[in-house]
Amino acid sequence: MKPQRHARPRWLTSAALVLMLTGCSEIKPWVKPYERDNLADPVMSLSRHGKADAYMHHVYQARESARGAEGGSGGGCGCN
């Protein structure tokens, strides 16, 4: 009977490879500016509707005890 191998997750292999390749050198930004079309699409915005989004935070804060960390900025900057 053939011994069963434990499959190593592919992401773990990739991460190890990245670390080995980078070694002591500086990690470079891996998404180049010209590769950010999709990220810049409005469908990828966390605050696409401007004040209309902030209004919903206001509604929930009035009806629920939880508050804060609502997020909602374009880059997920955490300022809302």
Place this chain on the structure above:
Amino acid sequence: MAATDRLRPGVGGLTVLLSMASPVPAATLPVDNVDVLYHRYDGGGMVIDGPSVLVRKSAGPQVSLTGQYYVDSVSAASVDVLATASPYTEERTEYSLGVDYLHEDAVLSLGFTDSSENDYDAKTVHIAVSQEFFGGLSTVTMGYANGWDEVGMVGNDGFREDADRRNYRLGFSQVLTRNSLLGLDLEVITDEGYLENPYRQNRYLDPGDATAYLYQPERYPDSRTSTAVALRGLYYLPYRASVRGEYRYFTDSWGIEAHTVELAYVHGLNARWSLEGSLRYYTQDAADFYADLFPYENSQTYLARDKELSALSGTTIATGAVYEWKQTAIPGIQRLQFSLLVDWLSFDYDNFRDVTARGDYLPGEEPLYSFDAWVTRASLILEY
């Protein structure tokens, strides 16, 4: 009689103010724009609607100024109001001013807001800095807000109390791949002062008649500290659409823990039209000093029967349609976006009973309260 169940300013005011800086991705200033919103909340006996107008204008390449006007027109006949008072109408008006300053890879934001109504005034100042690094893939934001509220009472000119609020925010966002983003937010809020509602009452069993109950004023601790942490991810699908997932954990010094989960989908129909939908679930447990019915008068130091402090769960189903027109043919307008958003909210309370329910119920045996609400938003954003 004034409010016992309104959309209070307070921390909500902080949110509105802090959000003035929210569309600012680090290292760029937002485009000049006018953001006009009509909002309407209708449910649980409350109708709250009004306009919001925000104008943003740059002053040179490094400075962007904002001004906002916001109104809540309230018509209230909620279960709280009907239990101990009479339906009422009132209006809250809010003005905000803000400035964003761009310096290399950082944006510094300052803001001030003033909210007023006939028995409640709130002033807030806010500062935030957002720093982009790692080739624009990472952004860190730190924010601080301080609010000063003055609580009054209609019909009692001698009543005046204060509440101070401090709000600390830390946010981190990271571009993971060319199709995915991750955001982590932490927020700590502290309140000190008069935190109860001067109108709201709680009930206790009538010592002279076990089949009846009496009301007494609510009494809260004079401080509250809460912590919320949220993780959200956004992924661009192989076609023009995105999915978003969020989870938020909340805890506070009043013994409340809450969880929020949200899943959203945005679908681009073509270059101009897109549709969106989301599902949100929220659950919390009760504050330590909350009870629907206290056993006798002043039975404990702190007494609350605010349904927002009860154990509850809420579900939201949201839908929306967005029309976006880039490089418009309208003179002076570079981009136009119109959104119509309709949300259905449903809340179920685990320990808040409907004392207005028809029928003969013994105290504490009334049906549990629940309600639903419709939130409608019509938003027009013009970039110029």
